Amino acid sequence: MDAADRELLLGRLRGVVGERYAFADPYEMRLYQYDASPETALPDIVVIPGTAKEVAQVVKLCADARVPITARSAASSLAGGTVPVEQGVVITFARMDRILEIDIDNLRAVVQPGAVNLSLSQALKPHGYYYVPDPSSQGACTIGGNVGTNAGGPHTLLYGVTVNHVTGLEVALASGELVQVGGRNAAEATGYDLTGILVGSEGTMGVVTRIWVKIQPLPPVQKTLMAVYPDVATASNAVSAIVRTGILPAAIEMMDKLSIQAIEAASHAGYPLDAGAVLLLEVDGTPDVAEELGERMAKVCRENGASEVRVARNEAERQALWKGRKGAFSAMGRLSPDFYVMDGVVPRTKLPETLAKIHAISERTGFKICNVFHAGDGNLHPLVLFDAFKPGQYEAVLRIGDEILKLCADAGGSVTGEHGIGLEKRENIRYVFSDDDLEVMDRVRRVFDPQRLMNPGKVFPGGGLTPSHVPMPPGYPRRQPGAVVAGGDDLWV
Amino acid sequence: MGVKARAQALPGHEINVEEQRRLSVDGLLPSTVMRPGDADDAARGLHACDLASAAVVVWGGGTQMRLGAPPRRYEVAFSTERMTRLLEYEPADLTCRVEAGMRLTDLQAALRAQGQRLPLDPPHPERATVGGMLGANTNGLSRGRYGMVRDWVIGIAVAYPSGKVARAGGKVVKNVAGYDLMKLHIGALGTLGVVVEVNFKVQARPEKEATLLGQFEAPAPALEVGLKLARQYLAPAAAIVLDRDSLFESLPPPLAGEARGGGGGKTRWTLALKLDGYAREVEAARDQAIRFIREAGGGVEEPEIPPAFWDAARDWAAPADDGVVLRAIVPLTSSQRLVAAVPPDARILAQPASGVVDVRVPAPSAVKTLSRLRLAAGVEGQVVVAAAPVALKPALDVWGPPPPGFPIMRALKQALDPNGILNPGRFVGGI
Numbered sequence: 001m002d003a004a005d006r007e008l009l010l011g012r013l014r015g016v017v018g019e020r021y022a023f024a025d026p027y028e029m030r031l032y033q034y035d036a037s038p039e040t041a042l043p044d045i046v047v048i049p050g051t052a053k054e055v056a057q058v059v060k061l062c063a064d065a066r067v068p069i070t071a072r073s074a075a076s077s078l079a080g081g082t083v084p085v086e087q088g089v090v091i092t093f094a095r096m097d098r099i100l101e102i103d104i105d106n107l108r109a110v111v112q113p114g115a116v117n118l119s120l121s122q123a124l125k126p127h128g129y130y131y132v133p134d135p136s137s138q139g140a141c142t143i144g145g146n147v148g149t150n151a152g153g154p155h156t157l158l159y160g161v162t163v164n165h166v167t168g169l170e171v172a173l174a175s176g177e178l179v180q181v182g183g184r185n186a187a188e189a190t191g192y193d194l195t196g197i198l199v200g201s202e203g204t205m206g207v208v209t210r211i212w213v214k215i216q217p218l219p220p221v222q223k224t225l226m227a228v229y230p231d232v233a234t235a236s237n238a239v240s241a242i243v244r245t246g247i248l249p250a251a252i253e254m255m256d257k258l259s260i261q262a263i264e265a266a267s268h269a270g271y272p273l274d275a276g277a278v279l280l281l282e283v284d285g286t287p288d289v290a291e292e293l294g295e296r297m298a299k300v301c302r303e304n305g306a307s308e309v310r311v312a313r314n315e316a317e318r319q320a321l322w323k324g325r326k327g328a329f330s331a332m333g334r335l336s337p338d339f340y341v342m343d344g345v346v347p348r349t350k351l352p353e354t355l356a357k358i359h360a361i362s363e364r365t366g367f368k369i370c371n372v373f374h375a376g377d378g379n380l381h382p383l384v385l386f387d388a389f390k391p392g393q394y395e396a397v398l399r400i401g402d403e404i405l406k407l408c409a410d411a412g413g414s415v416t417g418e419h420g421i422g423l424e425k426r427e428n429i430r431y432v433f434s435d436d437d438l439e440v441m442d443r444v445r446r447v448f449d450p451q452r453l454m455n456p457g458k459v460f461p462g463g464g465l466t467p468s469h470v471p472m473p474p475g476y477p478r479r480q481p482g483a484v485v486a487g488g489d490d491l492w493v
Numbered sequence: 494m495g496v497k498a499r500a501q502a503l504p505g506h507e508i509n510v511e512e513q514r515r516l517s518v519d520g521l522l523p524s525t526v527m528r529p530g531d532a533d534d535a536a537r538g539l540h541a542c543d544l545a546s547a548a549v550v551v552w553g554g555g556t557q558m559r560l561g562a563p564p565r566r567y568e569v570a571f572s573t574e575r576m577t578r579l580l581e582y583e584p585a586d587l588t589c590r591v592e593a594g595m596r597l598t599d600l601q602a603a604l605r606a607q608g609q610r611l612p613l614d615p616p617h618p619e620r621a622t623v624g625g626m627l628g629a630n631t632n633g634l635s636r637g638r639y640g641m642v643r644d645w646v647i648g649i650a651v652a653y654p655s656g657k658v659a660r661a662g663g664k665v666v667k668n669v670a671g672y673d674l675m676k677l678h679i680g681a682l683g684t685l686g687v688v689v690e691v692n693f694k695v696q697a698r699p700e701k702e703a704t705l706l707g708q709f710e711a712p713a714p715a716l717e718v719g720l721k722l723a724r725q726y727l728a729p730a731a732a733i734v735l736d737r738d739s740l741f742e743s744l745p746p747p748l749a750g751e752a753r754g755g756g757g758g759k760t761r762w763t764l765a766l767k768l769d770g771y772a773r774e775v776e777a778a779r780d781q782a783i784r785f786i787r788e789a790g791g792g793v794e795e796p797e798i799p800p801a802f803w804d805a806a807r808d809w810a811a812p813a814d815d816g817v818v819l820r821a822i823v824p825l826t827s828s829q830r831l832v833a834a835v836p837p838d839a840r841i842l843a844q845p846a847s848g849v850v851d852v853r854v855p856a857p858s859a860v861k862t863l864s865r866l867r868l869a870a871g872v873e874g875q876v877v878v879a880a881a882p883v884a885l886k887p888a889l890d891v892w893g894p895p896p897p898g899f900p901i902m903r904a905l906k907q908a909l910d911p912n913g914i915l916n917p918g919r920f921v922g923g924i
Contacts, residue, residue: 104724105720105724105825105826106824106825106826107723107724107825108824149669150669150673152667152669156667157666160640160644161667161669163643163673163676164640164643164644173901179897179898179901180897180898181896181897181898183873184824184873185822185823185824185848185873185874185875186636186641186822186847186848186849188630188632188641188680188822189875189896190875190877190892190893190896190921191892191895191896191898191899191902191920191921191922192677192680192681192685192902192905193643193676193677193679193680194898194901194902195676196643196673196675196676196677196679197672197673197674197676197677199673199676200669200672200673201672201673217724217725217726217728218726219726220726240585243585243587243697244584244585245697246608246697246698246700247697248696248697285771285774286726286727286773286774286777288773289771289773289774289777292771292773293771345663345665345667345668346665347583347586347588347664347665348585348586348587349583349585349586374667377665377666377667378586378665378666378667379665379667412663412664412665413663413664413665413668414663414665414667414668414669414670415670416668416669416670417665417667417668417669418667418669419669420669421669421670421671425670429670429671432663432670432671433660433661433670433671434659434660436657436658436659437659437660437661437671438671439657439659440651440653440657440659440661440674440909441661441671441672441674443908443909444672444674444677444905444908444909445672446908447901447904447905447908448901459671459672
């Protein structure tokens with residue numbers, strides 16, 4: 001976008017949101033070039049709307065001007081989902097962060113997209129309820145972002161991911177319309193389940209402005225166990241054994257030796273430093289049932305090679321065990337200046353062989369790889385440790401990431417379990433979907449966004465799919481498909 | 494082109510009169526039938542139909558064929574009856590992959606052999622197919638606790654009129670790669686493509702199951718208790734409120750006789766609860782339910798309820814006869830208002846934990862009752878006609894007014910079935 005066009009659009013946008021809440025100063029916009037992935041790109045304009053109606057007007061102005069739109073909130077995306085790679089306008093929800101309604105009677109809550117995930121559960125706690133999806137970043141990430149990526153978290157093993165908890169959305173479409181799909185009802189609105197298709201579409205179909213979610217009663221007791229294993233293979237087999245007993249754990253998390261060392265250095269969670277792997281297991285239930293299931297799980301863990309099983313005796317001990325897990329990513333700073341986190345998924349039974357292959361990649365390439373992950377649902381988070389200031393390391397790490405995702409896909413799994421395809425994996429998506437599969441998805445996308453303005457450059461491979469040729473109005477330069485990632489000087493921080 | 498010449502030009506096999514009648518939909522008869530053997534075969538067949546502009550109605554077990562508006566046209570019956578295989582099942586992964594024509598009872602039997610289940614219980618599982626369950630979005634009575642079809646499908650393969658088979662989702666329980674097209678096809682009544690394979694996540698069977706009946710003089714306290722239970726941690730697997738006649742229909746003859754004879758004639762409403770889970774939790778849930786029922790002035794019965802009761806209740810809203818069934822879906826707290834609006838000549842089976850109220854209504858008053866229920870459902874609710882004879886359909890707006898976002902829905906149809914050959918006219922807003 002050239003300077004004159006930018007000024008023109010900026011003026012129009014300020015007319016909608018007010019002078020303060022639309023800006024284009026490169027210095028002020030620096031913050032909005034990032035998310036939690038290594039990539040960066042500076043937008044042309046940043047807008048901070050205050051209402052859904054303003055969002056719809058902003059979208060309409062952008063669509064009329066053929067300018068790309070990228071919505072973001074906390075920008076904790078690990079996949080570059082909110083980096084505006086094709087520039088244009090970034091819409092951020094810093095002012096739309098409220099919980100609009102807590103409706104215990106109907107087991108629903110209504111929130112704005114910028115509401116922080118944890119804040120909803122905190123608001124519900126006095127009522128004895130909570131919102132289930134709990135990404136590890138839940139203290140920062142927003143429910144709008146969670147809707148974009150269909151976020152998960154440790155406790156989705158038993159209760160499902162974001163899409164299972166969203167019953168309605170209000171969305172600003174590229175046409176400028178503000179439409180409500182679904183709502184307070186069960187997710188069964190007449191017609192096609194547009195709520196279902198919008199969740200997880202990574203902002204490529206529209207901009208969500210309001211969200212109806214299910215809430216559920218807090219479990220009376222959450223029993224948490226730590227089981228210590230000599231190696232990840234034994235721990236993985238124990239996971240399968242537990243699943244086969246008929247117990248439905250609420251969470252099963254695994255950390256390998258290297259992760260344990262980093263976590264212990266950072267947060268002293270009490271994981272034994274000499275362990276090859278640690279499993280963190282949790283069951284929900286009434287006090288006596290949780291007790292009984294805890295004992296049963298401990299027994300299965302021991303029978304399947306655990307050298308030690310420790311049961312959290314109270315909430316403080318439980319929080320300590322979880323603190324280690326939830327702070328695992330930030331603990332990696334103890335081991336390495338930078339890390340690159342993957343999000344592959346394999347069928348549970350393929351965990352041992354997949355982890356062995358990842359280990360072999362680490363041996364071969366010389367890069368250390370930690371594994372901290374949701375073992376219960378086979379969702380791996382290998383963390384490749386590196387130093388971005390050493391020439392060639394970042395490129396090498398990307399190649400390792402690619403190799404790991406390929407082997408997850410080949411094992412019958414997926415290239416992303418909860419972080420999204422974003423920018424990062426738009427080529428890797430070919431490991432799980434054929435051109436025919438992607439072509440159908442692209443048709444669906446074009447229904448919502450015929451001009452490809454909604455978070456362009458994400459989800460789909462860079463080339464290969466036919467672009468929809470949209471004539472440009474005079475005065476607006478054609479954006480370049482697959483634009484060069486700008487501002488690449490700010491690698492991982 | 495004459496009728497006969499047109500039939501000869503259509504893809505698929507010719508069928509005899511008997512088959513034609515069996516495969517009729519709302520009085521329309523197909524000219525040919527296709528029975529593809531696998532996913533690619535299905536896609537080839539659909540492509541042939543697309544080239545010939547032949548209108549296709551997709552058939553599974555045929556348990557939901559009275560749902561929807563009458564098809565605008567119907568030439569080819571597209572049956573999944575040859576696609577019945579369990580393609581993959583790894584119990585330790587808690588996942589399986591099946592062909593769309595597999596019957597629910599067959600799938601559940603395979604899972605049961607490993608101590609597992611798919612916690613979905615659509616009507617008539619001995620006939621209903623996996624593909625039909627997706628297309629019609631038939632959610633059973635356990636939806637309040639265990640969720641809906643959309644919560645258990647992790648991947649699909651769909652045959653499109655373009656002749657391509659395209660997949661979405663995958664075989665793992667957690668997966669956000671690409672768009673969740675499963676959601677688009679669930680409840681689409683086959684109007685966007687033909688689902689040919691489905692991947693499910695499954696779960697361990699519960700340790701224990703129990704049934705408890707609460708008896709009430711009026712529907713309101715029964716619904717209130719059902720809803721209150723749904724808000725508890727130990728929520729029932731299923732909670733249904735039935736009027737007396739509906740209960741009789743759901744009980745096998747000897748028990749129905751007892752129920753009719755006893756009860757002192759005052760208890761006209763039953764709250765039936767199915768409890769399942771770990772043994773101790775079922776006991777605790779039972780104690781809790783008894784307390785709530787008594788507090789609300791209800792009587793408690795723990796009769797020896799045969800499994801046939803729950804089967805009959807499950808099938809209640811999909812009657813084999815020509816009955817009219819209206820289905821209201823409302824926010825949980827609105828079900829009382831809805832039930833209060835049901836006229837005395839209709840019968841009710843309500844699911845207070847999920848905001849669903851099924852109403853069986855005599856044909857002559859169907860139109861009037863439908864409009865009254867639509868009023869009662871309010872802006873946040875909706876009422877659809879779940880089953881009706883064809884003669885009534887023109888007078889009943891079976892889907893109600895097109896929902897918000899309808900232009901997007903129509904455009905989706907145009908994008909995936911550009912020639913409009915799939916179930917034309919049967920879906921919302923004439924799609």
